[in-house]
Amino acid sequence: MNEISAELQDVLMKEKRWTPKAFNLLGVEIENMSIRIPLWKNHARVFRMDRTKRKGRVLHPSGTVADLFGDYQSGEVFLVEGEWDVLAAVERGLNHTVCGTNGAGCFNRKMAKALNGKSVTIIYDNDLAGARGSAKAAAMLLSENCEVRNISLEGHVKAKGDLREFLNTPTGSIEKLLKIIEGFNWMEKEETETNKTKALIAHQLSNVKEEKTEFIWQPRIPKGCPTVLVGDPGVGKSYLTAWIAAQVTKGAPLTLDDSNFAPGNVLIFNMEDSLTSTIVGRVRTAGADLSKVWVVNDKVLLSIEGMRAIRSLIEKYQPALVVFDPLTSVIGSETQMNSANDVRDKMEFFIEISREFKLAVLVVMHSNKGADHRDLIHRALGSIDFVGAVRSMMLVVKSPGDSSIKLVGHVKANLTAPASTLFYQISETEGVQMLESRNESLESILGQEEAQNRNQGAVDEAVEHMQSLLKDGPLNSSEFQRLCLEVGISAATIKRARPLIAKTRKVVNPSKKRGAGCAYHITYLKKDEAKFGKLEHVELVEKFGIGSADEHFQQSHVSQISLTPEES
Structure with missing residues (x-):
């Protein structure tokens, strides 16, 4: 392990920042725009900076093994996610700060045993990977008789923000950090879900009772898995979701081939439209039972706290349908729409709540205008993983021959055969008016x-x-x-x-x-x-x-x- 020497501490205290001299004392080498940070004997972590793209990426040299980085000799230790967080904390005087190298999910039993019996305060990054990694680390530390607090920086840093970012803000300080930490209690073993290694279970299919998929709108919107509704801005997606919600509250069939079903509650997350001047009027015009419609008009993101709040509302109102309109308002500006990893993290939440509560989740998305009608499944804006994560996708477009007529095509159907293509119009006084249904694909109709x-x-x-x-x-x-x-x-x-x-x-x-x-x-x-x-x-x-x-x-x-x- 590399130790922060007294000479290095003295330089940091005097300069109040990381100077070339301080890096040299730590053993950092810079060559060809690669910064090599010594982590333990005979190994190094490499941070490579691309000047042209102004982006950096972390490399793991051959032979690198995850280990603890930092000073953990004290009885009280701060466990953070990355090496840069350790360096920032030490620079501000929080000397007994460590991290597990190689990322948020790298913390293992060997590291937990090294911290046996200590008081550990976990401060991981403000994102889904950080939440999962910190929960995993907490469970292992509790099994090693550690006192554990798991701290969230949500509300103090932006999405994906970390401890280094917090300490580098004008209002960030060790004093403020310690006040935040005081608001979190020490955890009990029962609070973690992964105290014991979970055994994998293989199911013998002959003993599995088959269940039929239920639908809110057969076969377009199933229960137990999310559905995406894609369309250009201004095409009338929100009018259509209001109409769908209205039918659910009345238990009325959505199309002629549907049958009546039990009325249900609807929970809508819509932060873009005005609640009083737009949403309530639109849903009333659609003919909904307003006593069964609940709308969240305040900003909420798919952060750890945000997901907990959404789950709480679902448990409270027991909706048959949950609508997120549009997706971009809840995933946050920090999410990379074209990143498969970012997308999967967000879509997994929709999958989890739809399965856990056996409800239908309708996610409204904007379309990618660059794709033509011959490739409709790629019309969803961003990564193809948005569509890959769901079992059903509907696409709303204007009729090429008459822009007042809208078409709803079922362009992805994993659970059934694709549904017919619907034609409808929107009236300010009557809402959605269904015109006809054709047993042709949307691709075929648009082509014609x-x-x-x-x-x-x-x-x-x-x-x-x-x-x-x-x-x-x-x-x-x-x-x-x-x-x-x-x-x-x-x-x-x-x-x-x-x-x-x-x-x-x-x-x-x-x-x-x-x-x-x-x-x-x-x-x-x-x-x-x-x-x-x-x-x-x-x-x-x-x-x-x-x-x-x-x-x-x-x-x-x-x-x-x-x-x-x-x-x-």
């Missing part, structure tokens, strides 16, 4: 509608070109077709566009001989009458086939007739 929109765009362009061709007078059918094809308009598009601009009449040779007559057009513009003026007359072109039996009709002539579009 977008193809239709692309086709309609081609037709509109064709109509505009046809208008320009015909504004000076009628054209022979074959010539008209040729001019359209020359500019890249397909024959199919010509066929769809022609009825929008032309009235077609057929003139047949009176001889009725095959090939003696053909189709001709009375052509006028149906569109842009204001632009081109009212058409008082059109030209009727008649041309009969050569070789007709009746020579009287073997001629071409153009006659002027007075017709309005309505008369024609």
Whole structure:
């Protein structure tokens, strides 16, 4: 073990900070932007700094074994999570501070035995890993006859903050830390859940009684596992969740193929909308029994204290459905949305409460606009682990053809076959109004509608070109077709566009001989009458086939007739 010598303590007391001299006395070496901190004999922990990214990462050299770092010879010891916390505490005079090397979860029986019989105050980082690591360490220390206090810095540092951060703030001091510690009691062995090593249990499936999955909204929202509802901001996700909540409070079927069920309470966490001017009106408009709806409008994060508070509310109100709207308001700004580890830590809580209380959890998320309709499962913002952790995912989008119509697709279904795609509208006075249900996937419907929109765009362009061709007078059918094809308009598009601009009449040779007559057009513009003026007359072109039996009709002539579009 490296010891903090009297000379090093003297330097720290005089300089009040870590100087190059102090680091040298500790044995720290700096080479190629890697800081090597001696932890015990013949081993070192490496902190490598990347100048370009301004981020550091900790490396564990080959042969590194987790051990205690710091002075623990005193009868009273402070156990912290990392080496930098130890250095910061010692710098401020809290000399008997130690940590287990290699991270929050590294504390083991060997370290606990080294602290046998001591009074240990645990101060781990303010995050889920810190909470789990400190609980594990507390259980081991209690089994070694230690007095243990487990201190939380929540409310004093931001999420993922640590002791070093606390001591480096303008208001942070050892005196303030000691006052915080005084507010925590010494633990009893019964307070820990891991005093004994938990044996793994393997279940023989022949002895397991199978249970069917229950649903709040079959098959979209199951009980016992979380569901995510994804959509762009402003698409109406909160209106939909209010409508779902209303049906749960009434025990009413959500779709025609559902059956009635027992009414239940709903617990909604919504910190973004106003409780009085938005939420209560929206839920009332949806037709909910307001006596069964409970709303948390105050800020709460998925920290240790926050998760305890959420569990307490669930135990108190016994909801059938819990809604977190949106997810970003409860996971905190410190959570890395694209980090699988961060995401899994948060989603595990939703999994735990849904299983423990046998309820439905609906997590509302914003969508990633970068993903297209061919990859809908990736539309959830952030790491794919958000979707990977749930058994069901719904996606809300606007109809490409009519933005007032919303579509709800069941894009992930691990427990059943995917549900049908729903179409609905939102009314300020009536809330969500379901329009229809199609037994098609959302991918298929979006693809069809977008193809239709692309086709309609081609037709509109064709109509505009046809208008320009015909504004000076009628054209022979074959010539008209040729001019359209020359500019890249397909024959199919010509066929769809022609009825929008032309009235077609057929003139047949009176001889009725095959090939003696053909189709001709009375052509006028149906569109842009204001632009081109009212058409008082059109030209009727008649041309009969050569070789007709009746020579009287073997001629071409153009006659002027007075017709309005309505008369024609």
